[in-house]
Amino acid sequence: MKIAFIAHDQKKNDIVNFAVAYEPIFCKHELYSTGTTGSRIMEKTNLKIHRFNSGPLGGDQEIGSLIAKNQMDIVFFFRDPLTAQPHEPDISALIRLCDVYSIPLATNMGTAEILIHGLERGDIDWRNIVHEQRTE
Known part of the structure; x- marks a missing residue:
């Protein structure tokens, strides 16, 4: 599975933790992230992550383009709902794309916990059908 990590500044410690x-689960998958979030995760783990630009510099849009091509399977986006973000339109677009393409999206720790356990159980394996259809 292709998994993306994104986190606002006030949520970076949460996504790193x-x-x-769940490093033993994540190491089995192809990982992507916005710039600083990816750097912080790699500093604390042995995970290999393809890093895009930081969110305000277009990283959200880069991940969004993979979603629009149906080339992303899960997004962990730990948002800070109490702080205004200068790139809010990009954030809204990314969330909208997840809805359009039925990409599982966790925007907080509670949903992330459910999603990661579902991934480990195989509940997200239906995404493999999407990949098979794309190659036919």
Whole structure:
């Protein structure tokens, strides 16, 4: 599975701790992230992550383009709903794309916990059908 990590500044520690806790699961997958979030996760884990630009510099849009091509399977986007973001339109577009393409999206730790356990159980394996259809 292709998995993306994104986190606002106030949520970066949370997503790093989440990645550390579930490193044995994440190491089995292809990982992507916006710039700083990816750097912080790689500093604390042995995970290899393809890093895009930081969110305000277009990283959200780069991940969004993979979603629009149906080339992303899961997005962990730890948002800070209490702080205004200068690139809010990009954030809204990314969330909209997840809805359009039925990409599982966790925007907080509670949903992320459910999603990661579902991934480990095989509940997200239906995404493999999407990949098979794309290659036919």
